[in-house]
Amino acid sequence: MQPPRALEDVRVLDFTRVLSGPYATMMLGDLGAEIIKVEPLKGDESRTWPPMLPNGQSGYFMVLNRNKKSITLNLKTPEARRIVQKLVTDVDVVVENFTPGVVRKLGIDYESLQKVNPGLIYCSISGFGQQGPYRDKKAYDPIIQGMTGIMSITGEKGSSPVKVGIPITDLVAAVQSVNAILTAYIHRLKTGQGQFIDVALYDSMVSMLTIMAMDYFTSGKAPERWGLDHIHRVPARAFRARDGKYVQVAATSDVMYARFCRLLGLDELIEDARFDTNTRRVANRSQIMPLLEEKMMEKDSRQWLSLFEESGIPCGPILDLAEVFADPNIAARELTFTMEHPHEQLVQQLGFPFKLSATPPRAECRPPLLGEHTDQILKDRLHYDDTSINRCKQDKVV
Numbered sequence: 001m002q003p004p005r006a007l008e009d010v011r012v013l014d015f016t017r018v019l020s021g022p023y024a025t026m027m028l029g030d031l032g033a034e035i036i037k038v039e040p041l042k043g044d045e046s047r048t049w050p051p052m053l054p055n056g057q058s059g060y061f062m063v064l065n066r067n068k069k070s071i072t073l074n075l076k077t078p079e080a081r082r083i084v085q086k087l088v089t090d091v092d093v094v095v096e097n098f099t100p101g102v103v104r105k106l107g108i109d110y111e112s113l114q115k116v117n118p119g120l121i122y123c124s125i126s127g128f129g130q131q132g133p134y135r136d137k138k139a140y141d142p143i144i145q146g147m148t149g150i151m152s153i154t155g156e157k158g159s160s161p162v163k164v165g166i167p168i169t170d171l172v173a174a175v176q177s178v179n180a181i182l183t184a185y186i187h188r189l190k191t192g193q194g195q196f197i198d199v200a201l202y203d204s205m206v207s208m209l210t211i212m213a214m215d216y217f218t219s220g221k222a223p224e225r226w227g228l229d230h231i232h233r234v235p236a237r238a239f240r241a242r243d244g245k246y247v248q249v250a251a252t253s254d255v256m257y258a259r260f261c262r263l264l265g266l267d268e269l270i271e272d273a274r275f276d277t278n279t280r281r282v283a284n285r286s287q288i289m290p291l292l293e294e295k296m297m298e299k300d301s302r303q304w305l306s307l308f309e310e311s312g313i314p315c316g317p318i319l320d321l322a323e324v325f326a327d328p329n330i331a332a333r334e335l336t337f338t339m340e341h342p343h344e345q346l347v348q349q350l351g352f353p354f355k356l357s358a359t360p361p362r363a364e365c366r367p368p369l370l371g372e373h374t375d376q377i378l379k380d381r382l383h384y385d386d387t388s389i390n391r392c393k394q395d396k397v398v
Contacts, residue, residue, distance in 0.1 A: 005032025006359040010185065011091040012036065013084075014068065015108065017044040019167060020125050020201065021097035022064040023174035028093070028181065029067030030352055030361035036087065036377060037068040040075070041396065043370040053344045062347050062367050066339065070368035071377045072398050075106045079397040086382050088113045088120065092188075093181055097125040100135050110196045120194040121184045123177050129200035139201055144169040148205040149222075153212055156227035173204040234281035234288065235260065238318055239296035239304075246318040247296070247304045252278055256313055263307050264295040339366040374398050 010033040014025040022037075022044070029035040037044075049060040073080040084107075088094065094113060096103055103109040103124070110122040124130065127139020142163050145151045150169075155162035180197045188194055206213075215223050215231065223231060230236035233252040241247055251260035254277060258270045269275050269291065274284045281288055296304065301317060308315035319327070330336060335351040352361040378384040378398070392398045 002362070004359055005030075005361060006356070008032035010034070010093065012093040012095060013087055013091045014038060015094065015096035015098070015103075016125070017097065018046050018170075019064065020170040020173045020177070021095055022046070023171060024123075024125065024177040024181075025068065025095055026064055026066060027174070027178050030363065032359070032361075033093075035068040036091075036373075037065065037070045037368065038075075038084070039070055039072050039370060041072050041371075041398075043072070047370065053347065055343050057341070057344050057347075062341075062344075063350060065367040066349060066363050067365055068368055069365075069373035069377065070371055071374045072371035074397055075108065077395070077397045079392060079395065081107045083378070083382065083397075084108055085113075085116055087377075088117050090381075091117070091120070092185065093121045093123065095123045095125070095177070095181070099138070100124075100126050100130050114194065114196075118194060119188055119192055121181060121188060121197065122194070123181050123184075123197040123199060125173055125177055125199045125201075127200065128202045130198045134202070141167040141169045141201075144201045144205055148202060149209060149212075150205060153223050153225055155225045157225055157229070159225065159227075161225065169201040169205050172208060173199055173201045176204045176207075229285070229289075232282060233278060234285055235292055237289075239293060241299060241301035241304055242297050243300040243302075245301035247301050247308075248316045248318060249308060250314040254278070257281070259311050260308075260313055263311060263313075264292065266291060266295060337363065339363060341366050342369070371398070 007028060010028070012025055012028055012033050012035045014021070014035050014037045016022050016025060016037075017039070025035050025037070044061060044065075046064070047058050047061045049058050051059040053059055053062065073083060075081060075084070094108075094110075096108070098106075104112075110120075110124070113122065114120050127144060128134035128137055142151075145154075145163050145168065146161070148169075151161035151163050154164060177197070177199045180199060184195050184197060212223050212231075228238040228246075230250075230252075233250070235257070236250045236252050238246040238248045249260065251257050257275075257278075261267060261269045269288065273280070275281045275288050299307075305315055305317060317323075324330065325336065333351070336348060337351060338346040338348050341347045347366065349363065354361075375389055378389050378392070384392070389398070
């Protein structure tokens with residue numbers, strides 16, 4: 001018998017699409033919540049987005065929508081809105097990621113649904129939040145990366161700004177949304193009160209600036225791009241080895257720095273007054289780095305990694321994704337698994353980012369086909385008969 005999941009008594013009505021919202025609701029589903037994904041008749045637009053699997057299913061959709069049931073609703077019709085009103089009476093959470101103002105036009109805004117369910121937790125995810133001068137501005141991950149300073153500190157020193165290689169703003173906002181939803185749920189358990197949650201990709205990324213923001217607060221100067229280097233630690237960077245591969249090293253304490261120098265055969269740098277503390281090494285970065293880089297080119301990456309590991313110096317290779325997913329640690333940490341799918345046979349999935357001993361997350365069901373659970377939900381939850389369902393289909397309500 002499988003152990004329970006922590007959120008098995010939680011029901012979520014999911015109006016989200018594409019990335020930030022679907023990732024958030026998938027995490028809730030992995031933890032046991034029942035996710036009813038409401039899609040337009042044409043489906044979440046990401047169902048058509050690459051990468052495409054061999055039989056035409058979207059890998060984009062597949063990696064973000066397991067543990068969900070799909071119901072199609074044309075929210076522009078009065079009957080679909082009545083269906084939502086009925087469904088919301090016994091859900092705990094509603095999540096949406098429309099542009100601010102759209103849900104009010106559709107009649108699925110917090111104020112409308114909270115009248116039906118006073119204890120409702122309603123999470124709205126948007127680019128710039130529900131208030132502020134950018135409220136109505138269209139959001140896209142690189143735009144948020146640029147406007148929150150992330151791109152200004154990413155890239156090589158003196159070169160053009162670079163975006164992070166994954167849609168980090170959507171993913172961070174999704175994690176923040178789950179944090180907020182669980183916090184609101186705990187509050188409701190104590191008080192019976194629901195609440196409205198406003199999550200912005202913009203806010204989420206500004207909150208991630210942390211030490212870089214503090215660097216600006218204390219100096220009054222915007223941080224530069226440092227590329228492979230660490231702004232406040234030396235040596236803490238990726239060095240190119242003889243085989244052309246890179247080795248990430250963090251030998252920032254004075255003890256580790258001395259050990260690092262001995263391994264490189266640069267004992268004379270240990271007591272050098274320019275480099276004998278981290279503060280001096282940072283101040284004289286331009287003098288010490290060429291010496292370290294030259295020595296790192298004398299051995300292959302595997303040789304350096306072995307030497308650093310044996311000496312207790314934090315280190316690691318820089319891997320591409322083919323190398324990442326071939327790494328034995330991926331299997332040891334159960335970070336991938338496969339699910340059966342009626343159109344694609346087996347679909348590979350990413351594993352869960354944390355382990356729980358008593359209530360572990362798990363994948364109960366594959367990503368749904370479009371509208372796969374429409375009839376079931378209308379019958380079981382709302383007691384529609386076949387005639388009523390067929391009429392809804394003829395009227396393009398579902």
